[in-house]
Amino acid sequence: MASPHQTDDRVRQPGSSGTPVPELVARFARTHPDRAAVHSGGHRVGYRALDAWAGRIAARLATAGAGRGTRVAVLAEPSTAMVAAALGVLRAGAAYVPLDQAQPDGRIAAVLADARVTAAVATGETAARLAGSGLPVIRADEAAEGAEIPLPPIQVTAEDPAYLIYTSGSTGEPKGVLVEHGQLAASTEARHAVYPGAPVFLLVSPLAFDSSVAGLWGTLTAGGSVVVARPDEVRDPERLLELIERHGVTRMLCVPSLYRVLLDAAARLGGCGASTLDTVIVAGEPLPQALVDRHFAAHAGTVALVNEYGPTEATVWASYRRFDAPGPVSIGGPVPGARLYVLDDRRQPVPDGTQGELYIGGRGVARGYFGRPDATAAVFVEDPFAGSEGARMYRTGDIVRRTADGLLEFLGRRDHQVKIRGHRVELGAVEAALRTVPGIDDAVVVAAGDPPALTAFVLASAAVDPGAVRAELATRLPAAAVPGRVQPLERLPQTVTGKIDRHALQAMAETAPGNPVPAATAGDTVGEVAAAWAEVLELPEVPAEVNFFDLGGHSLTMFQLQEALERRTGIRPSVVQLFRHTTVSEQAALIRDTGAQDGRSRTDARQAAARRANAVRARRQRVGGGAGK
Template sequence: MDAAGRRELLALGLGDPLPDGAGEPVHTRVAALAADGPDQVAVVCGDDRVTRGELDTWAGRVAARLVAAGVRPGDRVGVLAGRSTAMVAAVLGTVRTGAAYVPVDPANPDERVTAVLADARVSAVVVTAGAEERVAPLGVAVVTADASAVRHEGEVLPPVEPAPGDAAYLIYTSGSTGAPKGVVVEHGQLAASTLARRQVYPGAPVFLLLSPLAFDSSVAGLWGTLTAGGRLVVAGPDEFRDPEALLRLVERHTVTHLLCVPSLYDTLLAAAERLGPHRLASLTTVITAGEALPEALPRRHFASLGATLVNEYGPTEATVWASYRRFRAAGPVDIGGPVPGTRLYVLDDAGRLVPPGITGELHIGGAGVARGYFQNPGATARAFVADPFAGGDARMYRTGDLVRWNRSGGLDFLGRRDNQVKIRGHRVETGAVEAALRACPGVREAVVVPDAAGTRLTGFVVTDAPDELPAVRERLARTLPEAAVPARLHALASFPVTVNGKADRAALAELAERREEPAPREAAAPGPAGDPVAGVRAAWAEVLETSAAVPGDVNFFDLGGHSLLIIRLQDALGRHTGVRPSVVDLFRCSTVDAQAGLVRAGAGADAGAAGTDARAEQARRERLARARRRRVQQGATR
């Protein structure tokens, strides 16, 4: 390219400048807003409502307890907290001390929790009640954020003013060798990313927080809302699993903004179609992120809602987001252009800019580029490199994502250079899972492939003990996050190979799809007047896409089930048994026998009404779906 072409490309990837104040730490801004409006509600979870002033005082007491336990600026503090207002106070209290918070998902197995916190070398852990024993093996100080004495009594520590280069948080992602890999984000980067968010989404939102703290999109909702003077609505421990409960939250709190992975938003729209789109009428902005946005989802969104739809893209290493596409009507899907303060480059293997229409690797520069990987200088040097286009000491992050500039000035996302995948929005490196499989007794070789929808993994192993595969999966579930545990494991005598002698992943992916063909629906069991166990088994076979007999005492999640499949299971049970248990009950009763008990209880209450209601509900949903398809088709022909 000539000089003019280079300048045009650099301008295309340059985000708007950040306004003055980009370096203000998030927690000091939250404290200032608390002083200005102490009586305004800041956080809500269930019936617990906390004002700005109360949250500031509560966080100050958490901070004072941490300092009394020996925490100092520059330390790292683990946060193992359930979905609650106390979770917010725990994070805010930690950063007030000058320490970085290290969030861990309570849903992870104990071994994973311990491994992450040990690797981070935390000096203390903030928990919510009931989690104290889970961190006892670490031998560090523990502060229980929701204890009455912490919330209502004791000294209040004023916020420490950190330097821009001080660490604000440390979030762990999957590592290529099986070990977790921590990304260090500094206060300057967090402040810039959060200010960019307020610039793109002005005003004081009422934001529904769905992500767990250990999922990096929580950073967007948590700090983007609190620093804007908005209200954070935290989905409770049962609510976040149930789309119908989420609809009630949106309606009850007049939620204006939410962020979630596209697959979850699709189930939320399906629930709104059943119960009425008016439940989502308060929404002004819906943000999808974490996985590819299907072309059909914007059409479904705009067929029901008038809210703006935004598709965000960004790795943890770029402080949550780097690009966005705003939709006000259905149209072609891409990941848009740069967020404020960001520079995007599409480069070839020699590090040269490539013109529009040509595929290259996306590199991200600008104010949001993280410090690097904790205690891993080699990985940091490979991924965080000098930015020759900005000059000086500027750096850019090599994403490993393949993209190209399109004619509309946005980026088309084309996939990965390596074997990293997204499973239900969580970044998983298949090499990490394969390493964990190869470490299991009897496993000589392993390959892991994702399904086409990005909802689950299938593992193929060469093993001396194929009968031990259930125990192998159980071992993985104790050490890996849920999204990284293969839904199915299959034993093969050998792997198909490419012409270069390497395992043929494409062939294995095809084999996984063939092995997982769903059982035909015509084989449905009798309704509520028949055998409930047979009906539940038929529903499981449909949702888990298997024709094998389903044992009565095996956990749904041990057979490859996950949170999104539970929602599909709820619908399938309605068809096969005439009873539609709540999502919360299905999580609590997660075997065939236990769910058959739910069916008996529901049928016994009013068997005739249950069957009639289920059939009427199904007919209503089919009418809504037909009407939605007609609206989409009419819109496409205009």
């Protein structure tokens, strides 16, 4: 029988110091006041300036009634102001509740109501969306300058809430995971043990995505610098590579699918664009073996690759596998202080090599779901293996297997929860939303492909327009939860017991033949663009005036569209241009205008790529990057 748990005791128990994150940041404001804390959009903020900025926000929040035990919403675009806003809420003793700008207004209103926030912090670009909330709204950008405001020390305890991040519940209602200061301190100290030093960290995650916790607080409590990528930079991999070079980024964390796109861009630039990195962390999606092999082919073994695993309920991460050379994929072993159990249906340990459900114990286990005691009790359960009274463990719903060398292999989900582009999606929530669409009687949603995408199989009492269905869902669900494909069926397959046969639907989604790509005549720019769309979106035909995203496109398929357009037209629009021109007719006009201006052919496009590579090499030499890795 395997040991009932697996733990990492190489360092002292994380969180034992009890030092809250804002106090650790404040120490660097005193000891290294001029060191760069945050870069974003051409702006640089030092530690003392960041701490003072957060103090001014905290003072305004205190006037608005925020303090220990309260919750404050934060709606801010990725920027230096976003970082100051989150730190300001913590300085006020409150818990920050990050809101996702990409969510529809109805979803944001639901989160505000569920979290019962006292106030909100916003910036000039986002404040208007909170105008009807009835909340006091503090403008983070307006607090950027001004006299330092002395605040009485606010002593938070390990049990005080630090942040509240929302995931999708099985009913489609928002469900907030409440993380306390003790759990945040434990997770952060574990990060310092695994990743020593003061990094220059590239943050590509929005504040509402829990990997931002790793980037922000893991870096600022170590005296490092956070480089916050703006949305237009995240959408363009070549600009992300330029950002890495310009700021000398040493560490980054992203989903595997985005990292694949970055490697594609680096290959187009002749292997340039990431010479300063020493560690790439991937999380949020299963790591493909091919990506591990490709990482080391691109970096020649000089850059570590780390596969992190962990749910929001375990404060960002619970296990990790560090690769210094190619090797078999796993989610590794526990982070310092975590306990990992592989248990059967009776919550008893299973032998090594046998699959079971993963349970997580240790000080990183969150308090639970805010305002949902029944949901909390269902998955935050007593830990009988910890040897201490009151210890709890979190039931992940993930099926794993421990190998002979003690590493964990991720095998899939126990339920119907999946990760789409790094976002957790409850298939039941999507199905429930589909059943409310007029004309749809029943629906089953599956995830298929690599990277995974959602396919909705529906029973309809009338003709169904897939585009209209997707548009309706987009008003109520997060973008990652909107199926890219809606497939009407005459009946849903059933098992011998009369239940919906999800395995059959999964096979249908995975083996569906690709649609033939329409041909275009020579010189027909609209036809070439439409053919590129049809290829990327796997659609038989594409309307000229429909938005790319309404047909199932997303930020990662936009990169594929960029490649397809270059192959078909000889013109390679930037990703930013494609995000601004989102119909076939607009992109055709863009390509015609570009071609008329510089007459680029496919050969010219390759020459332009070479010029970009030379520019990156020159910039790397200026910052002392040396030869490419």
